[in-house]
Amino acid sequence: MAERTSLAVRDLAVHFEMEQGTVRALEGVSFDLHAGRTLGIVGESGCGKSVTARSILRILDRPGRIVGGRILLDPGAPGETDLIAMNAESERMRGIRGGRIGLIFQEPMTALSVHYTVGNQIIEAVRQHSDLSKAAARDRAIELLREVGIPRPELRVEAYPFQLSGGLRQRVGIAMALAGDPDILIADEPTTALDVTTQAQVLDLLRRLQQEKGIALMLITHDMGVIAEMCDEVAVMYLGRVVEYAPVLELFTTPRHPYTRALLRAVPSILATPRQRLATIGGAVPHPGARPAGCAFHPRCADFMPGRCDVGAPPPLAPGHAGASCFLEVPA
C-alpha cells in the first residue's frame, strides 16, 4: 500500500527581525511526514529544529515570521490545506493545533499548569477538540492516562502535576498531546529532561502509540542514539537548512554530508551506548545572523574545497529524495 503523506513542508523560510538585523533562522526547509512513520530532525543547538516545529503549529515566538514556503496538511488530497495561508489564531488553526497535530514538549510543564489537576487539564483539551460531555471527557481522560501507562489512572486524574515524578509528568504531557486524537505528532526533545531509564520507557511508549495509531511522528533530537532507535528517515539540519535527508540505515552506514559524518564521528561509541548526547564537533555553529558565504558549514568542514565551497551555495535537496546538499555530490 502506498504510504500516505500527512504533512509536506516546502521551502519554509523564517526570519527574526532583530535590532542588529535580520536573522534567517530557516531557509528553504523541505520534508514530508508520512502516516505510521517517524522522521528524525537532528542537528546542533540553534540549527532551527524548534523553529521548524513552532512554524508548523503556527506558534512562532515574536519577532519570528514565516516569510516563504508552504506547509501542506494532506498534500495532494481534496482537502489539502496550506497552514501558512491560515490565520494563526483562527478557529480552524486552533482546531488543527492540538487536534490534527499534537505537540510534546521537552519539559511537560510547558503544556501543563500548576494550578489544575492533570484530569481537569486533559478534560479541557479533550473538550476543545470534541463534543463530549464533561462526564464522557473525564472517562476519556482516564482512558488516555491508562493508554500512556500511568498506573491507577482513576486516582491520578485527581493529582496535580507537581505530585508526579518527571517521567509520569512527561506521560501526562503525551496524554495531553493525544487528547485531540491527532494523526501527526511533533515531539521536541521529549526525553532530554529525563533520566536514562525513564527516557527508554518514554521512547518505548511513543513508538508503541505511533505504531498502534499509525501516527506520523516528527521527532526532534540532539541524540543520534534516539535517531537510530526510533526513526525511519532523518533530516540533518545545519544553520537553518536541511543538509542531508536519508533513510535511517543509510544515514548511519553511508553518511553523505561532511556535517553528518562529523556528527557521527562525535559519537564514536554510538552502538555501545545508545542515547548518548552529541559531543560537540570542531568549531562553533555560527550565529544565523553571521552566516558564512557559500556553504555555511565550510569553515568547519573536513572536506572544504577553497574557491568552491566558500563561493556559491550547494544546490538544495529535492524534497523526499535522499541526498546531501554538498558540492561533493555535484561534479566539478
Ligand SMILES: Nc1ncnc2c1ncn2[C@@H]1O[C@H](COP(=O)(O)OP(=O)(O)OP(=O)(O)O)[C@@H](O)[C@H]1O
Ligand atoms: N525568540 C527568538 N528570537 C530571536 N531569534 C530566535 C528566537 N528563537 C529562535 N531564534 C533564532 O533561530 C535559530 C534557531 O533556533 P531553534 O530554537 O530552532 O534551534 P534548535 O535547533 O531548536 O536549538 P536547540 O537544540 O538549542 O533547541 C536560533 O539560532 C536563533 O538565531
